[in-house]
Amino acid sequence: MTSADLVAIAPLIAAVLTASAVLVVDLIRPGRSAPAVATALVGLALTALVTLAVGGSSVTAFGSSYTVDPLTTFLDILFIAVIVMTILFAPDYLLPRNLPVAEFATVLIFAMTGAMLLAGATDLLLLFLGLELMVLPGYLLAGFHKTDGYSTEGAIKNFLLGSFSSAIFLFGLAFVWGLTGTTHITGPGGIAAGLAAIVAGQAPLSAGLAMGLAFMTTGVAFKIAAVPFHYWTPDAYQGSPTPVTGYLSVGPKIGAFALILRLFVEGLGPLAEFWLPIVIVLAAITMTLGNLVALTQDNVKRMLGYSSIAHTGYMLVGLAAFAAGQVQGLTGLLFYTAAYAFMNLGAFAVIAALQKRAGVTSQLDTFAGLARREPLLTALMTLFLLSLIGIPPTAGFFAKYEVIVAAVQAGGAVTWLAVLLVLNAAAAAFYYLRIVVYMFMREPATDAPAQRHGALMWGGLAAATALTILLGLFPTRLLEIVAQAAQALLGSGGVAGT
Numbered sequence: 001m002t003s004a005d006l007v008a009i010a011p012l013i014a015a016v017l018t019a020s021a022v023l024v025v026d027l028i029r030p031g032r033s034a035p036a037v038a039t040a041l042v043g044l045a046l047t048a049l050v051t052l053a054v055g056g057s058s059v060t061a062f063g064s065s066y067t068v069d070p071l072t073t074f075l076d077i078l079f080i081a082v083i084v085m086t087i088l089f090a091p092d093y094l095l096p097r098n099l100p101v102a103e104f105a106t107v108l109i110f111a112m113t114g115a116m117l118l119a120g121a122t123d124l125l126l127l128f129l130g131l132e133l134m135v136l137p138g139y140l141l142a143g144f145h146k147t148d149g150y151s152t153e154g155a156i157k158n159f160l161l162g163s164f165s166s167a168i169f170l171f172g173l174a175f176v177w178g179l180t181g182t183t184h185i186t187g188p189g190g191i192a193a194g195l196a197a198i199v200a201g202q203a204p205l206s207a208g209l210a211m212g213l214a215f216m217t218t219g220v221a222f223k224i225a226a227v228p229f230h231y232w233t234p235d236a237y238q239g240s241p242t243p244v245t246g247y248l249s250v251g252p253k254i255g256a257f258a259l260i261l262r263l264f265v266e267g268l269g270p271l272a273e274f275w276l277p278i279v280i281v282l283a284a285i286t287m288t289l290g291n292l293v294a295l296t297q298d299n300v301k302r303m304l305g306y307s308s309i310a311h312t313g314y315m316l317v318g319l320a321a322f323a324a325g326q327v328q329g330l331t332g333l334l335f336y337t338a339a340y341a342f343m344n345l346g347a348f349a350v351i352a353a354l355q356k357r358a359g360v361t362s363q364l365d366t367f368a369g370l371a372r373r374e375p376l377l378t379a380l381m382t383l384f385l386l387s388l389i390g391i392p393p394t395a396g397f398f399a400k401y402e403v404i405v406a407a408v409q410a411g412g413a414v415t416w417l418a419v420l421l422v423l424n425a426a427a428a429a430f431y432y433l434r435i436v437v438y439m440f441m442r443e444p445a446t447d448a449p450a451q452r453h454g455a456l457m458w459g460g461l462a463a464a465t466a467l468t469i470l471l472g473l474f475p476t477r478l479l480e481i482v483a484q485a486a487q488a489l490l491g492s493g494g495v496a497g498t
Helices: 003-008 010-028 033-054 070-097 101-120 124-142 149-180 191-200 207-223 232-239 242-267 269-294 300-323 328-354 375-389 395-410 413-441 455-473 476-490
Strands: 059-061 066-068
Touching: 003 010, 003 059, 010 033, 010 101, 033 070, 033 101, 066 070, 066 101, 070 101, 070 242, 070 328, 070 455, 070 476, 101 124, 101 242, 124 149, 124 242, 149 191, 149 207, 149 232, 191 269, 207 242, 207 269, 232 242, 232 300, 242 269, 242 300, 242 328, 242 476, 269 300, 269 413, 300 328, 300 395, 300 413, 328 375, 328 395, 328 455, 328 476, 375 395, 375 413, 375 455, 395 413, 395 455
Parallel strands: none
Antiparallel strands: 059 066
């Protein structure tokens, strides 16, 4: 290991040290959440500074197995933002239920290290290692409320199906490695270069390579909860503690899309014409079924779980547009990940705030008459829901706009995906606005008094609100950043887009 290697993985080292520091602080001050949270937030701030410092130039480490480029830096900062917001939201929910905040923060940060490893991995083995480091803590978090039967049930379903999907994905990686003779994704002797030579020679897609592609697509579809590999999502979301649900809805999803970018875009880009039809079908059925089932839900966490499935379909439209030759689809996909992270985390934070009192459910009736009891929370929830619909000038509007424009410009069958996306967004407005109707126009079932919420909760909500609004009003800067991230993939070779 050289000094250059250590510099490249400095953000990962900082993240591991932060998680370790939280554990040490908890040992010194057991049962006290404030020191642990403060340590986590300071450590994550330092990790972000290290990430920005290292991301100033593109470097590779460990024999080109790990790459630091604009894409890595963008995704790492996004992961850190997601974890910071989740930690801010969590104490108001966890403390009344006697759930340990320090352990929660530690597991979250360790999950973040796996996602950060995924963001820069340019080797098949490192990709799989990062994937497992990200999803294994997720299983623990889903069952964090050990005395809650729903939490345990959701964790078991998440673990079993997640384990199967990881095995399937690894089987696909083994096929690709065996047929290409390398685990490196980029470089002169990497997978992308070898596949580009095959495509240039007009060689047919071998049965083994097709099998590997099918296995990897299936494994990744499980991780992003694409239909028909989505069955674990609603139960895991409903049963998990609400801060965990917020994290699960964005963190692992962004990490899985990071894997897709590194493997499918960067490594298997020359085969885009083969996996494009699969992505088109997955996007169409995922957004449609997710929205249709969400229409029938009376539990808001479960409703947002199916909504999360639908948003996966929207993101896949950007991937399809890219595979069809429109690079703007990749830019739209990256912008969508950031916009979705902030508005969806904000929505789950409001639910967590309402559930501060133990025994409060996430049924629609809980939101009845909320405008009179909690006017500020009601206003924030309305903002996040409008952004999820895609109403301007919120972040959700520009996220959908970028993806739709890219799909239209790609032409062909991808254009119909853009039409389907618009129709699905219109249908989704019904169940999002249904919550708004309950908050403003329904009588509450009980006259429960307004609750007092901690400063951390309000700080997290303020950050989510500001980002949801600012990315809608001033999207240019983020678009420039994600364009640089997209160009980093294009410049690595083997990419199908033009």
